[in-house]
Amino acid sequence: MTLLGRGGVDVTSLGLGAAALGNLYTPVGDEQAHAAVHAAWQRGIRYFDTAPHYGLGLSERRLGAALREYDRAAYTVSTKVGRRLQPADGTGDDLANGFAVPDDHRRVWDFTADGVRRTLEASLERLGLDRVDVVYLHDPDDHAEQAFREGYPALEKLRAEGVVGAIGAGMNQAEMLTRFVRDTDVDVVLCAGRYTLLDQSAATELLPEALRRGVSVVVGGAFNSGLLADPSRHPTYNYTRAPRELLDRALRIKAVAERHGTTLRAAALAFCSAHPAVASVLAGARSAAEVHDCADQFAAPVPDAFWRELRATGLLPPREPS
Numbered sequence: 173m174t175l176l177g178r179g180g181v182d183v184t185s186l187g188l189g190a191a192a193l194g195n196l197y198t199p200v201g202d203e204q205a206h207a208a209v210h211a212a213w214q215r216g217i218r219y220f221d222t223a224p225h226y227g228l229g230l231s232e233r234r235l236g237a238a239l240r241e242y243d244r245a246a247y248t249v250s251t252k253v254g255r256r257l258q259p260a261d262g263t264g265d266d267l268a269n270g271f272a273v274p275d276d277h278r279r280v281w282d283f284t285a286d287g288v289r290r291t292l293e294a295s296l297e298r299l300g301l302d303r304v305d306v307v308y309l310h311d312p313d314d315h316a317e318q319a320f321r322e323g324y325p326a327l328e329k330l331r332a333e334g335v336v337g338a339i340g341a342g343m344n345q346a347e348m349l350t351r352f353v354r355d356t357d358v359d360v361v362l363c364a365g366r367y368t369l370l371d372q373s374a375a376t377e378l379l380p381e382a383l384r385r386g387v388s389v390v391v392g393g394a395f396n397s398g399l400l401a402d403p404s405r406h407p408t409y410n411y412t413r414a415p416r417e418l419l420d421r422a423l424r425i426k427a428v429a430e431r432h433g434t435t436l437r438a439a440a441l442a443f444c445s446a447h448p449a450v451a452s453v454l455a456g457a458r459s460a461a462e463v464h465d466c467a468d469q470f471a472a473p474v475p476d477a478f479w480r481e482l483r484a485t486g487l488l489p490p491r492e493p494s
Contacts, residue, residue, distance in 0.1 A: 208458060322355065390452045448494070
């Protein structure tokens with residue numbers, strides 16, 4: 173277990189990202205979702221991340237239901253604020269936002285202090301928990317002023333009141349997360365997809381700055397939404413079709429991995445966890461089999477010769493992984 177920042181919340185080095193439990197892309201049954209969480213527990217995973225955005229609350233409901241059979245003191249849960257859910261009269265689905273669920277709610281961007289508290293209260297109700305351990309400001313890319321002026325101070329107050337143990341921001345970019353690290357007293361930032369075998373933009377400023385200031389980094393999107401899991405079957409990158417150049421790069425890295433007796437998935441997870449600023453890597457999984465595979469790959473050693481060849485051929489920068 174690793175402590176987040178300077179606070180008292182700890183996480184396992186491998187966590188379960190629960191977006192898939194909210195029917196990301198395709199439906200997942202309740203039993204399958206429960207089995208995925210149970211498998212994670214079997215494999216020693218004690219950090220679980222969710223958000224209202226994931227399936228319009230479905231991920232939170234399923235995660236909370238599955239965790240109810242375990243000792244609350246034995247695991248860490250994070251959720252997110254910034255998208256408040258409101259009931260809607262929709263008769264379609266939410267696939268435009270990536271989730272195969274009915275569009276019976278709509279997302280309202282809200283980083284106000286009141287919005288933060290209301291969103292967290294609703295999350296606790298869906299989770300069926302009396303507290304969460306970590307709360308992130310979720311994707312404030314286009315709402316920076318409100319997030320820094322109102323949302324962050326609200327989280328700071330919740331932490332001071334003991335309502336939550338750690339606070340931070342979660343985004344698919346490194347630049348604004350670096351600002352959170354420099355300009356606020358966050359414990360942790362969740363950086364999705366920006367420190368991977370295909371994108372090392374977080375290594376320029378975010379990771380070194382977090383290390384200097386004692387802020388933890390949780391890395392999400394280790395597989396860049398599928399491309400690094402299996403480029404032959406899931407040519408998606410950042411939730412859209414992968415550009416040919418990146419697909420070719422992923423296939424080249426996969427070939428190098430196989431020559432060295434490892435897998436692309438193992439290398440992708442090992443890369444994310446290698447930096448000393450990284451406290452945990454979130455693996456998204458929609459079934460028990462996928463959880464077990466992620467745990468197996470995370471535990472598998474990746475030969476030094478593999479990294480040397482990637483650097484020598486220009487598939488990785490000279491000093492990565494750090």
